[in-house]
Amino acid sequence: MSQVFHEIEKKIISVLQKESNLTPEKLENLTQLSADQVRRGIEWLRLKEIAIVNESKIVNISLGKNGLEAYEKGLPEKRLLDLVKNKPKQISELQKQLGSVFGPAMGLAKKNNWIQSKGNKISIIKFPSPFPGEKILKQIGSGTVSKNEIDQKELSVLLKRPEFLIETTTKTREVSLSENAKTLDFSKSESGAIDVEAKAPEVHVARTHPLKDTIDEIREIFVTLGFTEVFGNLAQPSFWNFDALFTPQDHPARELQDTFYLDGLSAKQIGNAEQIRKVSESHKKSWRYYWDINEARKMVLRTHTTCITIKHLAENKPDVARVFSLGRVFRNEKVSYKHLVEFNQIEGVVVGPGANLRNLMGIQREFYKRIGLNKVKFWPTFFPYTEPSLQTMVYNERLGKWVELFGMGIFRQEVTKPLGINKPVLAWGGGIERIAMLKYGLDDVREFYNNDLGWLRSATKCQ
């Protein structure tokens, strides 16, 4: 038990050591504290198991409309008997004098054999004293009396009569001290000590965005694996987003329903004349359709970051390179717990003598290991611009199943040759939010962009 007490607590304890079972109201009087201070003090002491709070219900009785009338004018049956006490009276006269209470008064008096009727006259048999209920009527009067203080037999008589009595229930709290608190001595505790075990208020940390943390972590891992970051625009001519990557112009992925086209925007400059000529020839030869340069000029929000790396390769034609691009990509999707219209992707390439599929798998496996995902396997898949193509499957312990992460492959010669890239190029890439969801244990990808302070202030930084 903590032995450090607040001034409020001390005052309450001293009062309770003198007198037990006090209501908060009485405590207010005796301690000279405010109602709120007493309330808080009691709560603190209760949590420390110093104070015991007994809650009880008290039922109070007061008079209703008919009860009050009976209290002021006498019970209706008494008023009736008073009128016939001396001599019998005509019914009509009694009715006139008693008004609305005549009926109930007659009923009760007859039932108890206090009166008898002859012809149309009423005469007395017996005059009881006191009348049943009369005593408590006086006891309650115009005030309020606790139910416990009232004769229960009398009470039951009046409770049956309409609008005689009103019952009201109130809750009361009574505070007393636990056994060891009764002998607490404050003079022994050190002055100036504080409750070091008490809870401290929360302060909110300022922090980088959790998704940014994952992005930075992934960026740094690939840098340590020898990759250099390249940048490029989010809005791209279709040429670099699709045509240069061997995606035919009539391919379903290029339709409005999957890709965001910028309304009315076309690029004047999309590449050099040779690039355009050779890309269009490659399309015509392989896909057998009319290749339209105007389609290639249409500006789109990039659907992958591959358009940045392929452009980099086309411009630099390196013999040896490890390059990656990381950033926002866009898909015209319905937003849901697993789809966003805008998300982050990292995508990279490897050029060089050691550029083979097993090495690419090795780079991927190393990346997953460093980010904390140890159970990975590779399955074949299909991408229009790589051949062969693989996808990484990573085991998600929390969901208990394999989930698909990065894709990879070797760029098709139909992609590289027209752009003058003569070395084999390995390519890999995928979405970052999926990995961040695994790290932060999220099931709804939208959480990353809600900017909900509740989540941002509470998400653990290192997981």
Added chain:
Amino acid sequence: MPVVELSYSRLQKLIGKVSKKQISESLPFLGLDIESEDKDLVRVEYSPNRPDYSTDFGISLGLQGLLGIKTGSVKLKIKKSNNYKINVKPTVSKIRPYVTGLVAKNGKIDDTIIKQFMTMQEDLHFGIGRKRKKSSIGIHDLDKIQFPLTYSTTNKNHKFIPLNESKELAISEILQKTEVGQEYGYVLGNSTIFPIIQDSKGETVSFPPIINAAITTVTPKTKNIFVEVTGVNKADAEDMLSIVAIILQAAGFTLESVSISGAKNSTPKFESRKLSVAPSLINQSLGLDLNNSKIISSLKKSRLDASVKGKNIECIIPSYRFDIFGPMDLVEEAALGYGIEKLTPTLSPSETLGAIHPVSSKLKSLSLTMVGLGYLEALNSSLTSKRILYEMTNREPKKTISVLDSKSQEHTILRDSILPGLLENLSRNIHSAYPQQMFETGTVFLNDKPIKEQTNFAAVSAHKDANFTEIKSILQSALKTGFNLTLETKTSSHEAFEKGKTASVVVNGKTVGIIGQINSKTIENYKIRVPVVGFEIYLSGLIFD
């Protein structure tokens, strides 16, 4: 990616001696992702480059190879027949110039098979048929048709009973009133002539690429099938037909040829191609050291024929494998046949040194500085709505950059400013503890022949005592600590900022942004109940190019 539903027990019958477990373990290594499983049924996703996997017949051929039960190429056996002819009239050249076809006899058809054929047809139409624009298939009951057929054109008043209808409809009615007509009529554009296949009695067989005639409907009673493919180029139509041919043969039908003549059309040959690959390309690409016989056996497991020819390995590619373009496709076939699960990852030292892009480094420094100043980093989409970007901040939508046909109302235009998003974030957090201080760095988009992208930096501070001096101190400190830049503030105005409490931010004599207290109208729009101060400046050209 398209999905096909398979039954393990049916696959077992088609493949031969194989357990359910072997099948389910092999499917992913054929490139088929298992989407869901329910006892005997399994739904798999297949790649659009392998339309032969649109039925269990095609998948069985692949699994037989991978499991080593039957390897090498599947040969199409097509009996030459003189009974079936299609004459093509020159007018079709203006609308849908090519037709091709074949006949499949003595097969057993049940409801499951009809279902498989229907998914195959749909997937072929959508994928390589490009929504029937490039090519489309019609599958008919052969015994309801009198050969020879004529492929010609007709006008909009031509009548016949189309599939799933009980009475005759004119072509114009089919296009306007039926579901398929409305969906695929676009292929024919505004043409006044329409392609039509009719038999020798003048009965309509098909109105490609829209609908078949009801009379030729394939039912479980059908024994013999006639398949026609029409299209805008001959090679694509024949490719599609070869997929149907291999599947019908695998389903147990005997194939017979249909001769086609007239208007540049000719009988399909279903010829296989020869393609060579250097063993060194395979080994270099995969990081393996396989000898020729291992390469050949791997290619055979991928259902290709292969043999050594000089220094190279020559493959015979059956006509239905038109997804194979060049040697790299053979590298993949060898890898699949060898077994992707047998490819072990290796990690060789990098030949290059890595580096973070300077812009990334600078943005990270800025983030850390802002965090040190007590600001939390927010992330918002660059695609947003007119409501958030303009209406809420009382700004006039000038030349907005919009995307076409967005599926989401909240994502229709590209942001030209970050601040409105941050205010929206404050608005959604009015029940969280104050003070609330947030910042964001990100791309904004400006109109500039055609478009200019720029990196901006914005921050907001919301609490009961928020004031101009506070936010100026923050920006001043961030620029000084991060980039040794000194700022000045000059009286200015802005639709979202309070008059008299707004300034432009000037660095080295250049205006780089706006700072001040957000005005009450904007705050009310966002239902924020405390004062808000904030700023937005551009970083492109200031701390990096």
